[in-house]
Amino acid sequence: MEKIVIANVMRSKNKQSFFALHQINKKIKDYNPSIDVEFNIIWDNNIENPTPEEKKWIDLIDSSFNVVSYDKQFFVDYCIKTYGMDIEKVTVDFNNFFAIYVILLFHYLRRAKLYDYCLRYDDDILINYDFADVIELMLNKTSILISEPFNSNCDKVLLQKIINVYGQEAIDLYQSRNPQMLGFNSGFQGIDLSIYDDFLSTDRFELMFSLFEFKSVFDENGEEIWGPERFVIDTQEQSYASSMNLLKAKNIHILNPEEYYVAPNFGSHPHFGTLDSEDELNGWGCCLNSKISHFIGHTQGRGKPKVFLDKMDEYLKENNFL
Numbered sequence: 001m002e003k004i005v006i007a008n009v010m011r012s013k014n015k016q017s018f019f020a021l022h023q024i025n026k027k028i029k030d031y032n033p034s035i036d037v038e039f040n041i042i043w044d045n046n047i048e049n050p051t052p053e054e055k056k057w058i059d060l061i062d063s064s065f066n067v068v069s070y071d072k073q074f075f076v077d078y079c080i081k082t083y084g085m086d087i088e089k090v091t092v093d094f095n096n097f098f099a100i101y102v103i104l105l106f107h108y109l110r111r112a113k114l115y116d117y118c119l120r121y122d123d124d125i126l127i128n129y130d131f132a133d134v135i136e137l138m139l140n141k142t143s144i145l146i147s148e149p150f151n152s153n154c155d156k157v158l159l160q161k162i163i164n165v166y167g168q169e170a171i172d173l174y175q176s177r178n179p180q181m182l183g184f185n186s187g188f189q190g191i192d193l194s195i196y197d198d199f200l201s202t203d204r205f206e207l208m209f210s211l212f213e214f215k216s217v218f219d220e221n222g223e224e225i226w227g228p229e230r231f232v233i234d235t236q237e238q239s240y241a242s243s244m245n246l247l248k249a250k251n252i253h254i255l256n257p258e259e260y261y262v263a264p265n266f267g268s269h270p271h272f273g274t275l276d277s278e279d280e281l282n283g284w285g286c287c288l289n290s291k292i293s294h295f296i297g298h299t300q301g302r303g304k305p306k307v308f309l310d311k312m313d314e315y316l317k318e319n320n321f322l
Helices: 015-031 052-064 072-083 087-096 100-111 132-139 159-166 168-177 193-199 202-210 228-234 236-248 306-318
Strands: 003-010 036-043 066-070 117-121 125-127 143-147 184-192 252-254 292-294
Touching: 003 015, 003 100, 003 132, 015 036, 015 052, 015 125, 015 132, 015 306, 036 072, 036 100, 066 072, 072 087, 072 100, 072 202, 087 100, 100 117, 100 193, 100 202, 100 236, 132 143, 132 184, 143 236, 159 168, 159 236, 168 236, 184 193, 184 236, 184 292, 193 202, 193 236, 228 236
Parallel strands: 003 036, 003 117, 036 066, 143 252
Antiparallel strands: 117 184, 125 292, 143 184
8 A cells, every 4th residue: 555654743633733634635535545644743732621613623633534643742752762862951952943843753753663755744735736746756755845936045044064964065966956046945845754864873863953053933031033033043944854855865856936836925926026915815826826835934923824714714614624
């Protein structure tokens, strides 16, 4: 039986995560119902004493999909027990830099479960077509990259550090595989898990950790940081994922940037022109024109945009969940 592994950190077993899992599971099963779809999810929060509405989505997730669930403590223990890391340092560092859990999940899938491929898939994505080409790439275990045309630097903050690990040959390989120096989004990315093979021993695991800065997104006054400093913190995991995929994956496929791209709700697109965040879609029309729409976080704490939430509810109604 063919198998597809999908993995990520998600906020909780809620309506949005159910939508995300159902959407991609349905696309795959419509393509071939015999494919085994396995989700490996770290749940950021466990909803205690759920309301009837909350329990509805929890029960649907538990009953509808093949989900292997983890909590954050599992990966704290993984680092302590497997690699002898200091519990106090791990606790502080992980609280500061939440994205390390994504890295650790994929590392665990490679080291402990011996998986060779997975798709990282965020819960704020719309798949706007039949998805057959991506499913075929996943079945062939090809690394899949989707570009961010508005920001080619979105995945470059760790690139020099990673180049330093692998040397001059890495520069040549990176440029041959990504001659346009595109930037790639990691919220939707097919990952060749062998990229972790160089970081399985204790000393190499520590080297992998040294690539990251474990900085909080809150300053000393408890105020949330925005601007360039926040960008550097937030894109470290993205930089690691796409840089390592480009340098170490066996096979890569860059989705056609004319049809597949990740766009914010501001800036200027070469085909769609200057985006207007005050229009009827609050600037998200360009994003919706991509075959895969990812509503990346540019709303500074205001939650996901209305157009995404409306599309999610429309999908759930069509499939008789609302």
